[in-house]
Amino acid sequence: MRNKSNNEQPVAKPINCIKCVYYYVTWDPAMPKGCKAFGFKTRELPSVVVKKSSGHACLKFEAKH
Known part of the structure; x- marks a missing residue:
């Protein structure tokens, strides 16, 4: 098991x-995945696009019941 240093996230x-x-x-077919919260379509998972664009994880995620 590897020890984490203090500055590793x-x-x-x-x-x-x-x-x-x-x-x-x-x-x-060119943009098969969409996000209704942000209103866009993409080839990748929308959360990946949000992360790349903003640098933050998607804050609109709401689990299905």
């Missing part, structure tokens, strides 16, 4: 958009 698990109420599948 824990690695957060990526958000699984498929389990989110705002995720949807589009009819657009």
Whole structure:
């Protein structure tokens, strides 16, 4: 087991958009995944796009029941 130094941050698990109420599948073959909360379509999971764009994990994630 490796010891962490004081300045290492824990690695957060990526958000699984498929389990989110705002995720949807589009009819657009070029952009098959969408996010209703942010209003965009993409090829990647929307949470990946949000992370790349803002540098923060998606704050709109809401688990499906």
